[in-house]
Amino acid sequence: MDNASPLQNLPTGLSVAGQGDIFAGLLNSIAVTGRSAPQGDVEGAMAQACRVLAGTRSSGNAIYIVGNGGSASIASHIANDFVNGAQLRAITLHDSSVLTCMANDYGYENGYARQVKVMGRPGDVLLAISSSGNSKNIHNSVYAARDAGIAVFTLSGFSDDNPLRGMGDLNIWVQSCDYGMVEIAHLFILHNWADRLRIQRQAEMRGDAMPVQAQVATPKVAEMSP
Numbered sequence: 001m002d003n004a005s006p007l008q009n010l011p012t013g014l015s016v017a018g019q020g021d022i023f024a025g026l027l028n029s030i031a032v033t034g035r036s037a038p039q040g041d042v043e044g045a046m047a048q049a050c051r052v053l054a055g056t057r058s059s060g061n062a063i064y065i066v067g068n069g070g071s072a073s074i075a076s077h078i079a080n081d082f083v084n085g086a087q088l089r090a091i092t093l094h095d096s097s098v099l100t101c102m103a104n105d106y107g108y109e110n111g112y113a114r115q116v117k118v119m120g121r122p123g124d125v126l127l128a129i130s131s132s133g134n135s136k137n138i139h140n141s142v143y144a145a146r147d148a149g150i151a152v153f154t155l156s157g158f159s160d161d162n163p164l165r166g167m168g169d170l171n172i173w174v175q176s177c178d179y180g181m182v183e184i185a186h187l188f189i190l191h192n193w194a195d196r197l198r199i200q201r202q203a204e205m206r207g208d209a210m211p212v213q214a215q216v217a218t219p220k221v222a223e224m225s226p
Contacts, residue, residue, distance in 0.1 A: 026185055029175040031160075034168050046189075049170055050196050052125060052151060053088060057201070059123050062089040064150075066112045066141050067129035070183045074129055078190040086197035091119075093141075112141035122149035127190075129155045131182045133162025133173075142167045155189065157182030 013022065032045035056063055063082060065075035075092045082090035093099065093115045102111040116126060126145040130138045133156035142164070145152050154168035158177050165171045174185040 023181060023184065026174060026176055026181055027188070030185070030189075031173045031175065032171065033165065033173070034154075034170040045170060045172065046192065046196075049153060050193055050200070052153075052170075053082075053086075053193060054197060054200060056123065056125055057086075057088050057197075060089070061121065061123040061125070062091055062119075063125045063127060064116060064120065064145075065090060065092050065127045065129070066094070066138060068135050068137065070179065071129040071131060071186070074183060074187050074190065075127070077187065078194060081191065081194035082197070085201075086194050087201050088197065109136040110140055112137050113144040116141050116144040116148065116150070120145060120148040120150045124148075124150045126150050126152045127155070128152060128164060128168065129186055130162075130164050131156065131179050131186075132158045133164035134158075135164075139163060139167065155186045157185070 013019070030042050032040070032042055053063065055061075065079055067073075067075045072092070072094045075094065079090040079092050082088040093112050098115065099111050102114045106114050120126070124145075126141060128138050128142055133154075142152050142154070152168040152170075154164045154171045155174075156162050156164045156171070157174040160173065160175070162173075165173050172186075172189060174182045176182050176185070
């Protein structure tokens with residue numbers, strides 16, 4: 001008699017090794033587009049993102065991070081690492097009191113946009129995270145950032161023609177329709193930025209030669225356009 005738990009007889013794709021293989025393939029399928037993105041060059045895009053984010057530190061600008069549900073959790077998580085390790089002014093916009101006030105007064109689809117409009121300044125950066133790329137409130141936050149002269153980075157997944165993927169100065173798209181995989185990939189990418197920026201900051205504080213990411217000031221939106 002087989003007394004094994006159903007959880008011990010998982011399909012290969014759901015085993016730790018199977019999921020690891022899927023995730024590794026997913027990272028290799030990441031695509032980058034956008035006004036400032038080196039087309040098809042993922043590593044070049046990662047370095048470009050770090051140059052822009054490092055520029056906000058030297059200029060005193062802020063990084064605003066928005067998302068819904070799991071993406072909001074990712075925003076909170078990475079804000080910790082940006083602030084504590086990389087010493088960036090990273091701010092999430094989903095404080096419950098503020099967001100519900102904005103939603104009540106201006107509609108949920110404008111909850112983030114209203115905050116970006118009020119607080120955003122040229123030289124800031126908006127990180128817009130949406131697994132599907134279809135969230136209207138995220139789209140509207142990007143429009144508000146554009147109006148304020150703020151650079152925009154997007155992270156999305158699912159359909160390769162989702163609206164968010166075409167809205168940023170730099171867009172990172174994950175080729176998966178699995179929420180868990182897309183969210184983990186987004187957090188992986190953001191952690192990679194945080195780690196690079198933390199190491200660069202530590203080098204600065206030791207007086208070591210700075211990596212290239214720290215040697216370029218934050219581009220204005222107009223300068224990031226082709």
